[in-house]
Amino acid sequence: MSLTDSQREEIEAARAATAPTRRATVPALEALLFAPVPLLDHGFVRVIDYMGDDAAVVQAARVSYGRGTRKVSEDAGLIRYLMRHHHTTPFEMCEIKFHVKLPIFVARQWIRHRTANVNEYSARYSILDREFYIPAPEHLALQSTTNRQGRGAVLEGDAAAAVLALLRSDAARSHDDYTTLLETHGLARELARINLTLNSYTQWYWKSDLYNLLHFLALRSDAHAQYEIRVYAEAMLAMAQAWVPQTVAAFRDYRLGAVTFSAGMLAVLRRMLAGESVAQEGSGLSKREWAEMMAALGRGG
Amino acid sequence: MSLTDSQREEIEAARAATAPTRRATVPALEALLFAPVPLLDHGFVRVIDYMGDDAAVVQAARVSYGRGTRKVSEDAGLIRYLMRHHHTTPFEMCEIKFHVKLPIFVARQWIRHRTANVNEYSARYSILDREFYIPAPEHLALQSTTNRQGRGAVLEGDAAAAVLALLRSDAARSHDDYTTLLETHGLARELARINLTLNSYTQWYWKSDLYNLLHFLALRSDAHAQYEIRVYAEAMLAMAQAWVPQTVAAFRDYRLGAVTFSAGMLAVLRRMLAGESVAQEGSGLSKREWAEMMAALGRGG
Amino acid sequence: MSLTDSQREEIEAARAATAPTRRATVPALEALLFAPVPLLDHGFVRVIDYMGDDAAVVQAARVSYGRGTRKVSEDAGLIRYLMRHHHTTPFEMCEIKFHVKLPIFVARQWIRHRTANVNEYSARYSILDREFYIPAPEHLALQSTTNRQGRGAVLEGDAAAAVLALLRSDAARSHDDYTTLLETHGLARELARINLTLNSYTQWYWKSDLYNLLHFLALRSDAHAQYEIRVYAEAMLAMAQAWVPQTVAAFRDYRLGAVTFSAGMLAVLRRMLAGESVAQEGSGLSKREWAEMMAALGRGG
């Protein structure tokens, strides 16, 4: 992550200024505010603003007149109840806004979450910096042989060097020629940018309510998500943890660490609990479902 | 508007507490925070929380690293530009949350705005207070003779008294019987409530981004909106004015005070500006369109 | 359900007309098209239009050029895979439109599903029929003693008669006075309607994509949903079954009949499967969670 001096100064100035407010305030998140967390080779995520806290979830669920005098443990219990029973609207009452710098191919996955508000840096209007994502050697993965959209073993040695060289030279040449198109030929910006590679960095402001943020984090911090978006989800989950710790604790229990068993899996489970020895063949489950179920139960299968 | 003592105390306690924050803060809105503005006979609206300010619109449009050192006049110019050209996403970067007490028939219109977040007081779970909306005599309007969904002259004298008596007695009896159903017969709350009239009051937390708030205000503060929802829109517009004065100024110029002329109306306008005397018959416009156009131009027609 | 003769004729005329189309067509749903299914005492639901079928889900997932020549079993397998892994977007590619007549208190729950398109009969503009929902005696339930938003035992004998008499007389009087307000006093329609009770019937056109329809059906056909909305969900589920049988089969297995176990429940489950005898006290689960888990496993607890 490389910031210019004036960008650093703007961030420091924003961090230095405080004002009194009557609004719900979360010191642990205030401490993180505006500071960029570096991700990948040139990316970052930083919190720009937030609204509400764990108590705001509770107040909305109760349609309260004030903060109330309930105990913290009662609030935590209600939050757990709301999360367990999928009462989603109280979690929509908190809001958070991020500034994110990310490769375009990551942005293309991210933007599919339609409930957020987004302002992206415009390459029709402005010129993109000469920054593109090159994977670290340990993330240079082969195509998975078992999963058509997954990664397998890590590439090593000469092959890895060859791959990195290709990625570097193509991105660099495309950006050099982008500059030539703009500066030498005066081509319209909206046309010149079409020459850039998908690992070029873009940036945006991205704002979401807490419920939809958690939905995003559940999908994108998952082991099946592409590594390059997962690192963003993980950094944002840590920020959410600082912001709404009770909500995130319930989220870890009832979403991240939870498993859904289908009607067919439940039937198998009941037989197993009754002491029956069940094998995939007689289970009524496909091989893949059986493997997923055994993995969830921590069994070899 | 009647608050219980404990509700008053909760509101006062919330107003008394302040904390330092690094977030964008708007003193004029802080001054209003939590305080209910009475509306109709038992309703209110109050601001519970907010995120962002006029500068946040500008920062999002620029994908800024900080608050920047631009002049206020430059920001105002950009906000006017964004509003004029329907660049809506920067206005989505501010958020506001209200607590509203309102009659159910108003709530039914309001909820049609689908982009907001809502937590309503549940009459499946709790018991509704004995409060229902009875129009003030000056709002007791006859059916319009020209507009099938509008109001005409005001009812007066004995007829007005008779109407008010009917409205009062039916709402009171329905609520008394609601209480009987609950207390004497122990009927399930979710069933007993079906006996209530549509002017019973409900309440909710309602949260919206600034763009969608303005869209709501444009439709609901309009002269064609039903009076009983318009008073809410007008109170909320005043709150928005305190919050984001530059944005609301642009909104008044480019939305509230603006008029859209169709292709057909533009053709008429060009003829008029060329000095031609145009009448409805030769205009190509329907009588209604012609009347709407003349009204917009401040002409008798 | 009472239709006027002209309404019956309009429905019959619509059912009688057919035209050739190149679009995906589902004979089992065509057979149901336009015909109202009676619900509660005066309500109904009927399918007005639809787009797509099970194969359309598969085509969208594959971004296909045609219907393909795959086997039915391959399509069913892909649909099951998409449902199991929460790949929701292919199910959004089918659409269905209903005409529904329903009590206003049911409409108020229903409208909270914000992703649908809705056109409601306007009581600002038109006059509501003299129809209101009175529960059948077997649905006259007492407030639950264990669940604040649930129903308990059924009311019987004189108490039941008294309750029904109250509900009937209040609704009838409110509607009679509504007529008086309109006809005798000429009160504006938008004001007169506020005198009606919440069990008055309204109607709307309601359109949803298949994914969001299933989400609605999962929540509203659930045992925790209020009976009066559940009957609509069950009727619509039967229509969906006629429309997209493979999708609904997967939905029954992976949603309706499925159970989600939290991280804490999974830990308990592993101990049980290892042969350990676990009681609520040592489980780390609350009493309520324990009871929910045992119910899911079909155990007394």
Next chain:
Amino acid sequence: MSLTDSQREEIEAARAATAPTRRATVPALEALLFAPVPLLDHGFVRVIDYMGDDAAVVQAARVSYGRGTRKVSEDAGLIRYLMRHHHTTPFEMCEIKFHVKLPIFVARQWIRHRTANVNEYSARYSILDREFYIPAPEHLALQSTTNRQGRGAVLEGDAAAAVLALLRSDAARSHDDYTTLLETHGLARELARINLTLNSYTQWYWKSDLYNLLHFLALRSDAHAQYEIRVYAEAMLAMAQAWVPQTVAAFRDYRLGAVTFSAGMLAVLRRMLAGESVAQEGSGLSKREWAEMMAALGRGG
């Protein structure tokens, strides 16, 4: 646009098959169904499915029981009324689904319309064809000198040839190396694709209701939209014209051909109509607003 033989056959097979339906059917759109309309050098758009017609808008607005026996002219009048007064929900009752092949930089603009349903071809899962957009010489525009996000004069001669050569060679090299990364090195598909340029073609199924389609078309068929997305909007507008001719006629009059005058512009207009000679200096409008207003009135300024 290059289709494989099997793609052509699949399209022909879909076009050849018809079935009877009771649903609203539009022969003029049936004639276009499935047939790709070529756009740019390798793109296309084709209609895959639709629901509803002009009459369906009217039925939803009236919450009708049947198609009714109204005259076509009455329906057209109601559609014009709904469009003029921004009654948007009846237009949401029609739905259309497209299959689109388009460059990735166009897809990135397009996806910002969040209300549509989308299934995109996955480059994590599949391999992208060797197709990339190279502008035709007449669309090779210089950066505008007056509009930071616009195009100016067309590039000609040697400079144009140099620009095209750069665009072609960079896209070709990036795709060649993409193939090398996949085939020679076995790199994961989700990583190899990051080497592709933004003018590579992707494809998706895209489904929208009629209201949101018109909103998309209004923004993207506008003269300020980038040429490469405008051609798609224009082709889709022609398809909408075949589908719902009354709605599109009203849309052309009240949206595409309409102009909104701000409160400030209206004040100027009234002075002009009163015979006053108004210049920009004394108008209260900025130079840019003045120019926009004069352009709308067909005046030099």
